[in-house]
Amino acid sequence: MNGAQALIKSLENEGVKVVFGYPGGAVLSLYEALKASNINHILTRSEQAAAHAASGYSRVTGKPGVCLATSGPGATNLITGIATAYMDSIPIIAITGQVSTEMIGKDVFQEVDITGATAPFTKHNYLVKNVKDIPRIVKEAFHIASTGRPGPVLIDIPKDVAAQELEFYYPKTVELKGYKPNYNGHPLQINRAVEAIKRAERPIICSGGGVISGNASSEVIKLAETCQIPVVTTLMGIGGFPGNHELFLGLVGVHGSYRANKAISSADLIIAVGARFADRVTGGSSDFAKKAEVIHIDIDPAEIGKNVEPTIPIVGDVKNVLKDILKGVDKQTRPQWIEAVNKFNSNGFKDKNNEYVKPRDVIKKLYQLTCGKAIVSTEVGQHQLWTAHYYTFSKPRTFLTSGGLGTMGYGFPAAIGAQVAKPEATVINISGDGSFQMNLSELATAMENQLPVKVLIFNNRCLGMVRQLQEFYCNRNYYGVSFKNIPDFVKVAEGFGAKGFRITKDTEIEPVLKKVIDSKYPCVVDIIIAPEENVYPMVLNGSPISEMIGG
């Protein structure tokens, strides 16, 4: 057996069913071995899309997604996808070909130091020097990627190593001296947390992405219900707590809901679960949570005290820690606090008076027509936040978005990965005309693999979010944000063999969406909206998150 075969065999041992990839000169033997295996290969139209697809696959299944690229430009094209996964703590395994060992460092054709380049945004990476190490490295890579705080791991395999022979033995366990995540919260800290919850008058739970990756959704619901604690989620936490639950207050942060931001700002106890107090949540303001006690539960010790100094830090797996806390707490009622929270009603922002279709109406209709059961991915920009606000997500792993890195072009390939993982699910990518143009070539991948992914484009003929920023921060001095040439997205879809639709008025929303949801084909819906449509509420840079524009 050669190294390439050993690698593919190791992937099979890890239960890998599909690899998203793009071939090249340094991975010829890997592709030979892949062809002979039971693993399905999805050929994307760029390596970046392969990495995003692996991430989408991982987000819906909870298992590591695998992507594969050749050396040099193949590897560097993966980088955006790897960094996106890193920022959102998504387990992916990226495999790259490398030039032959004796050529490394000589600047030969398609050579790049990809382990050096990706060190800052992989959880770990490997350059394989000895063919015998391949099974152990794959075993370790999957272990590291999927345990503790999940994240991407890259394996770089030189061409000659892939060709060398070895005797295959797949290890049963991993032995890593420097990697031992702490899964159980300290009992003393758990007791302190229980007491703080009992004592609190105005507690709030801030549920983050860790609740989803830690499969702790039911524990969060139980804690909220038992102790009558209202819940806000971060962007990554959406779906971790049911959006239709009476204790749910919405998204928190710079573009959070009025109620969520007001509530967290008036709380006397913030219970952050698998959330990292990112600048998008706190507004970067040093006043955040100054008046409140903070219980911070996270599996990554480095997140605790990084942005907000907690009163009660608890390092551990959120599910285990919440279970322990639940053992200590009693049923509580907080009628005054719940009433106060429910009174945080915004006056609502006034819709601009124009004939354009409102994104909110489309997303709410989509929610209704899919019975809230679709898997929805987004790109990055205004449509991302409209989706977060108006599609009521009630299950974990149904909302796929690039929260940390904010990667335009993420959502469409991620939707493809999700559809590969869940062939029966309705998978919808909500996009903007800017983001869609970044990876629209993946329509070919969707067609080729009969993946009926639906793309809804909120087409405002500009980069809406950047335009909105220029409106507020640059005194409407718009530059570089409006497209003078916009492709006809219906024809683009048709050009790839997919179905194209257009919505220009309210009466078209329901019939078109119905047709699209029922379609067995990839569909693109071009929804013409007002160029000046904004995302509200909005917290200006440096303001506390309780001060919102257009709440």
Added chain:
Amino acid sequence: MRHTLAVLVENHPGVLSRVSGLFSRRGFNIESLAVGPTEKPDISRMTIVVEGDDYVIEQVSKQLNKLVDVIKVSDISSQASVSRELVLIKVDADPSVRSQIIQIVEIFRANIVDVGKNSMIIELTGDKDKVTAMEELLKQFGIKELVRTGIVAMNRGS
């Protein structure tokens, strides 16, 4: 405040760049870094001197601990520890001042490891203060070259 961190790492290629890369990308400053194998051949030890307040040191330690190749991080500055640095100093030393220099070297229990026509190389081991004191005294003769290894440190007792 200055902290000395003892960092045990896997003796793998690329570990040094992972560690130093972490410092630069997270905006931490390394004052000195010394690295070498330990009594176990598969484990190396880095002694890193970092300038920063408690928040910075806590972040440095936690981020270092996140690296899979890092086995253990200990802050040994606050504990009873021994720290040493080795310096080589090449001074101008024409015959007229040689005896003065030799006197200084003796007082500091340093060694003269090379003598040329007009210069000498002095080897000194000590903590930071001792090294600085000697450097000050030798300045009057003219220091041509100076190289320091960076601090290595160890806890006292068992």
